[in-house]
Amino acid sequence: MRLIDSKKILELQSSPSKIRNICIVAHVDHGKTTLADSLISSNGIISQKMCGKLRYMDSRPDEQERGITMKSSSIALYHALDKDEYLVNLIDSPGHIDFSSEVSTAVRLCDGAIVVVDVVEGVCPQTRLALKQAYSENIQAVLVLNKIDRLIVEMKMSALDAYVHITQVMEQVNAVMGELFASEVLENEETQIDNKGKKDNPNAGDNFNDWTSALEDADDSNLFFSPEQGNVVFASAIDGWGFTVHTFAKLFSEKLGVKEELLRKVLWGDFFLNSKTKRFMKGAQEKAKKPLFVQVIFDNLWNIYETIVLRNDKEKVPVICEKLGIKLTTRDLRYTDSRIQLQSLMSQWLPLSNIVLDMVCSKLPSPKEILPEKVEKLMCSRIRDFESYPEETKKLKHDFLACDSSNDRPVIIFVSKMFSVDKSVLPENKPKALTPEEMALRREKARQMREELKQNILSTEPIPLSNKESNEENTEKFTEDQKEKDENQTAFIAFARIFSGRVRKGDKLYVLGPKHDPSHVLIKKDLKIDPNKKLKDLQSDEHITCTEIKSLYILMGRELEDIDEAVAGNIIGIGGLQDHILKTATLSSTIACPAFSELQFAAVPILRVAIEPTHPSQLSQLVKGLRLLNQSDSCVQVLLQETGEHVLVTAGEVHLQRCLEDLKNLYAKIPITVSEPIVPFRETIVEPPKVDMANEEIDSQNIDKGNDTEQDPVITITTNNKQSTIKIRARPLPNEITSLLDRSTDLLKAISKHIKSLQGLTINDNLETKFDEIDINGKHQLSDRMLKLIEAFKTELQNICSKLGPEWKDTVKQIWSVGPRNCGPNLLLNQTPDYHTKFLHHEKEIKEDLRFEYESSFVNGFQLASLSGPLCDEPMMGVAFCVEEWTLDKNEEDNSYTYGPLSGQIMSAVKEGCKRAFQVQPQRLMAAMYSCDIVVDQKVLEHNVLLDFFSE
Numbered sequence: 001m002r003l004i005d006s007k008k009i010l011e012l013q014s015s016p017s018k019i020r021n022i023c024i025v026a027h028v029d030h031g032k033t034t035l036a037d038s039l040i041s042s043n044g045i046i047s048q049k050m051c052g053k054l055r056y057m058d059s060r061p062d063e064q065e066r067g068i069t070m071k072s073s074s075i076a077l078y079h080a081l082d083k084d085e086y087l088v089n090l091i092d093s094p095g096h097i098d099f100s101s102e103v104s105t106a107v108r109l110c111d112g113a114i115v116v117v118d119v120v121e122g123v124c125p126q127t128r129l130a131l132k133q134a135y136s137e138n139i140q141a142v143l144v145l146n147k148i149d150r151l152i153v154e155m156k157m158s159a160l161d162a163y164v165h166i167t168q169v170m171e172q173v174n175a176v177m178g179e180l181f182a183s184e185v186l187e188n189e190e191t192q193i194d195n196k197g198k199k200d201n202p203n204a205g206d207n208f209n210d211w212t213s214a215l216e217d218a219d220d221s222n223l224f225f226s227p228e229q230g231n232v233v234f235a236s237a238i239d240g241w242g243f244t245v246h247t248f249a250k251l252f253s254e255k256l257g258v259k260e261e262l263l264r265k266v267l268w269g270d271f272f273l274n275s276k277t278k279r280f281m282k283g284a285q286e287k288a289k290k291p292l293f294v295q296v297i298f299d300n301l302w303n304i305y306e307t308i309v310l311r312n313d314k315e316k317v318p319v320i321c322e323k324l325g326i327k328l329t330t331r332d333l334r335y336t337d338s339r340i341q342l343q344s345l346m347s348q349w350l351p352l353s354n355i356v357l358d359m360v361c362s363k364l365p366s367p368k369e370i371l372p373e374k375v376e377k378l379m380c381s382r383i384r385d386f387e388s389y390p391e392e393t394k395k396l397k398h399d400f401l402a403c404d405s406s407n408d409r410p411v412i413i414f415v416s417k418m419f420s421v422d423k424s425v426l427p428e429n430k431p432k433a434l435t436p437e438e439m440a441l442r443r444e445k446a447r448q449m450r451e452e453l454k455q456n457i458l459s460t461e462p463i464p465l466s467n468k469e470s471n472e473e474n475t476e477k478f479t480e481d482q483k484e485k486d487e488n489q490t491a492f493i494a495f496a497r498i499f500s501g502r503v504r505k506g507d508k509l510y511v512l513g514p515k516h517d518p519s520h521v522l523i524k525k526d527l528k529i530d531p532n533k534k535l536k537d538l539q540s541d542e543h544i545t546c547t548e549i550k551s552l553y554i555l556m557g558r559e560l561e562d563i564d565e566a567v568a569g570n571i572i573g574i575g576g577l578q579d580h581i582l583k584t585a586t587l588s589s590t591i592a593c594p595a596f597s598e599l600q601f602a603a604v605p606i607l608r609v610a611i612e613p614t615h616p617s618q619l620s621q622l623v624k625g626l627r628l629l630n631q632s633d634s635c636v637q638v639l640l641q642e643t644g645e646h647v648l649v650t651a652g653e654v655h656l657q658r659c660l661e662d663l664k665n666l667y668a669k670i671p672i673t674v675s676e677p678i679v680p681f682r683e684t685i686v687e688p689p690k691v692d693m694a695n696e697e698i699d700s701q702n703i704d705k706g707n708d709t710e711q712d713p714v715i716t717i718t719t720n721n722k723q724s725t726i727k728i729r730a731r732p733l734p735n736e737i738t739s740l741l742d743r744s745t746d747l748l749k750a751i752s753k754h755i756k757s758l759q760g761l762t763i764n765d766n767l768e769t770k771f772d773e774i775d776i777n778g779k780h781q782l783s784d785r786m787l788k789l790i791e792a793f794k795t796e797l798q799n800i801c802s803k804l805g806p807e808w809k810d811t812v813k814q815i816w817s818v819g820p821r822n823c824g825p826n827l828l829l830n831q832t833p834d835y836h837t838k839f840l841h842h843e844k845e846i847k848e849d850l851r852f853e854y855e856s857s858f859v860n861g862f863q864l865a866s867l868s869g870p871l872c873d874e875p876m877m878g879v880a881f882c883v884e885e886w887t888l889d890k891n892e893e894d895n896s897y898t899y900g901p902l903s904g905q906i907m908s909a910v911k912e913g914c915k916r917a918f919q920v921q922p923q924r925l926m927a928a929m930y931s932c933d934i935v936v937d938q939k940v941l942e943h944n945v946l947l948d949f950f951s952e
Contacts, residue, residue: 003044004078006561009554012078012087016367016403016569020360021089021497023072023106025130026116028095031146033057033069034237035116035356036092040557042353043077049343052238057092059558062661069094070658071419072106074495074571075557079357086361089555089571095126098652100602101635105416105584107133108599109497109571112364113141114356115173116237119165120150123172124935129602131173135180136600138374142232142363143173143225144356149236152305159298163291170232174224185218187788227268231363233355239339240347242355248297268293308342317341324349367499367569368403375400378414378499381597383750385783392592393518399500405567411501411509413587414596415494418578420632420666423491426575427553427562490666492578492631493553493560497571501589504565505549511535511577512586513543516595527591534579544591551575583634605637605649607656610675611663612646618670622646625668629659632667647678680928682877683869685732685921713920714884717913719905721898724854726909727885730917733827734808736800738878740793741818741825747789752822755839815839816883817859820867820875827880828862835886851888857903858886861910870915871925881914 012018024032034052041048046056057073058064069092077088093106107113113134117127134141151162225232227245235242249263256263262280271292272284284291290299304320307313314333321328324345332344375397376386386394399409423429434442503509510529521527521544530537531546538545553560553573566572574587586595613622626646630638636659637649650656664672714729733741741748794812801808814829816837830837835851851858866876890902899905 006554006563008078009076009087009561010563012085013570014405014567016405016567018085019087019089019367019569020112020364021091021110021367021569021571022112022114022360022364023091023093023103023110024114024116025093025103025107025134026095027118027121027124027126027130028068028097030095030116030118030121030124030127031237032095032116033092035114035144035146035235035352036075036090038237038240038352039077039088039090039356040075042079042351042357045075045557048240048347049340051240057557062658066654068096068654070096070099070102070654072102072417072495073557074555076554077357079361081358081361084361086357088357088360091571095130096654097126097129097603098650098655099635100126100129101599101651102417103130103133104599104601105495105634107137107139108414108416108596109495110137110139111367111370112360113139114144114360115141116144116146117169117173118147118150119145119169120147120155122169123176127173128176131176132180133600133602135177135184138371138377140222140364141225142359143170144233144235144237144242145169146235146237148234148301149239149305152302153309159294159302160290163294163298166234170225170227177223177225181218181220181223187785228264230264230359233352233359235352235355236346237352239343240352241350242352243297243350244355244359245293247350247355252296266292267296304345305342308338308345312338314338314341317345321345370401370403372397372401378596379594380783381750383754383783383786388519389594390519390522390592392522392590393594396500396590396593403500403568405502405569407502409501409568410593411503411507411587411589412499412593413496413503413509413574414499415496415574415577415581415585415587416599417495417584417634418492418581418631419495420490420492420628421560423489425558425560426491426551427560428551490628491575494574494577494581495555495571496574496587498566498568500568502565502567503549503552503587505552507549507589508546509549509587509589510591510593511545511547511580512588512591512593512595513538514584514595514598516543516586516591518592518594521591529591535582536579543595545580547577547580547587549574549576578631582631599634601635603635603651605635605651606680607650607652608678608680609648609650609656610645610678611648612673613668614671614673618668621668621670622663622672625663625670628667629663632662633659681872681874682926682928683871683874683918684876684878684924684926685730685918686924687732688922713917715913715917715920717909717916719899719902719909721902721905723889723902724906724909725885725887726883726906726913728910728913728917729882729884730914730921731880731882732921733825733878733880734800734804735878736804737797737808737811737827738825740797740800741827744793745823747793748818749821749823750786751790751839752818811880814882817862819863819865822863824866824875825877826866828859829880829882831882831884832886850890851886854888854903854906857907858910861907862914864907865911865914865918870919871923874925876918877926879918881917 024036026032033055036057037046037051037054038048040046040056041051046054055064055067057075058069059073060070063070072091072093074089074091077090079086079088091106091110093103094100113130115127115130115134117123131141145166148162148166151157151165155162157165227234230244230246233242233244245267246260246264249260249267252258253260253263266280269282269291270284270286271280271282272287272289273279273292273295274281280292283289307316307320317328317333326345326348328341328344328348332341335341378400379389379393379397380386386397396410396412399412402409508531513535529544529546533542533545535545551574552563552566553575554563555571555573560573563572577585584596584599586593611622611626613619623646626638626648629648630636635651635655639647639649641647648656648659650659660672660674664670714727716725716727718725798812801811811827811829814831816828816830816839818824818839819826819828835849837855862881865881866879868874869876
């Protein structure tokens, strides 16, 4: 039976200092959902005996079948600690790499995290990724070392060996945290030194940096996991037990008559109990003594497991229970399965749920303790400096930190994802208990209907034809309504957190899209937002809609509970936003609020399949289903090819299967045909061969005899109106440059996006007067971290180019653009003698050159060419297009009626010129290769496999 009702939850929600927003993160199969079941059982929602079997948070059928979590889901739990009552909003997140985007959506809403590690497997790839995601979001974490029972039952370790092994696992976890901490400290230190050096002496060279002192001065007191600090739980979630060092310190302080504070310090570490002096001594390892942790704790655990599980000695079970002060029921003692007896005993002696929730409430921060650094990260992307925002926007930082629900505070809500539920699950659609008056009214109506039915049977008059036609019309109308009802059974709920203010049903808020920038909006004095506009009605430069809050919900795992209002610090569900939000958004009562920084996903969608309906007449239903799927999944991509083919892009095989099941059963509800995975190709060029098939040197005069071009051909192309002439040459990029561009995709995308926004702002506002004020590279608004990344990228690229030879030494200065999509592994190089451009450098300003007006058209032509190569319309890779000449002789007479706008002609000419320059070089088609590491237990490998491994 559930411990508390909705009224109690609403009461706890009103006190942000007593709220804990936490998520559980771990590698797949390390025990997250089993731990979540144990915490849920503490509130009476499920039975303790069903923990790990029911998987309450895994509500999807495929989650139950596969035994893995595929989505993040939240539940509100009650916990009492030291006469204080707490509300814990627990989010269970997936551990599979295909669903790492769900971890990102969960981490963004939380203030703390429970990191679960399987002590047998140790730190795995997803463990590292989870720690990195939590650290990047400024989230404080606690550690649960799970599956200690496996060390006893499976690995057959002794208590001392298990202690050493667990110590090593903890060192691995702390090493990951140390790496993250050190990289951040050194980066911040370098930025501060650079800023100070530029301020004191702009012409100063490199400064001597004492990195060691920077690391020593940095505060890492709350960084590492340490049992003596009480932020580590030793547990077996499947057996329902767990403990901290503080648990046994409190237990034995009464028995031994020792201060609890002293026991907390000596129970973990290189301490042992001297039996002669009855004192705690240091140097257990040096003196070959058992550490106190093993003597006091692990030896007792090992004895219990060996007695009950390994030897199945039922006679000693009552004796153990008596010593521990535990009472088992007669039913528990009669179980033939010794593991069930163990679970009943251990869950009473060391209840896991109480231990973990105590640690969460005492060690993890409340919403009111949000850090200023986290607020700035939420408000700014990494390319944006917080100080560049308008004053009205910067004032909102105080509202974030206050986490206040007063009526005068602005409402700020972040929606991390949209998830779908069946409308029958919504509280307003569930059957409600009838009052006595309503029941009496229904009985009266039923009596009247019976009387009418009797009279109709006794009546011999025929039914008029008009009544028959009316009945047929009603039947047809009912059939149509029922069909429409079946198609609209899915509702979308926003998974959100309130950072400031109070939200009520009926409130009208602004929906700020991910591209919303208050700097551009606040300068528009006559800005009017149409309240009737929805997301599909917005223009490309519009990112704000207005909506009315229709429904608010408490998230309770598989269920939703309706509420009328919610205050700052809470995680809630919001209904009725499906027409205003695609994937993520920010809700606010002021347009001065910036859009929250975009979520960082670890897994990039790479697996592509083409989808079509089995019956072509159902294409419209497929399109609608794909739109709903795209809205409900934060990672999936839905593409429409030029050929009209619909392509689904997912993160992996398991993710693809889930998307296809959702499409067939929830969204489109039609049979579909799925192609084999589409293998991605890339088009490239290579250096001309130097030897022929007979291994003889090829004479330079005989290369490419079929073409009239030279060895290093330059393509000359002219626009249709003869006003512009362009000379382009294609060269293969060295592998070192291609690899660097491929690794720096996010950085290049951010740079190009920033440049494009400033160019658009400059041109729209008045190019002649504004260009001097706004530097086209946008450095006046770039964050210090972004500037550092740009300089590091330039330095690395320059070092690579200097090693490649004189023909590449000026590459950094010549970069005009990267492509495709402004972030690909291809370069557009400006080698013209009389026209200078800017991308990563800032040498000259372009003011009056006629060609500047058409620069974006030129770059777009390159982008189109690199996106779709001439071989098979696949993107290019590792190609540099060198522009050696660009002339523009614009006549006063307008020939746009004959040839079209000059901008379009230049774009087409550049696209055609790049493709022709590509084709005169030796062309190659690159196929993707998949590589992975497979980790298995040594026992499952055959002897010949091990012999081959060791022989290598």
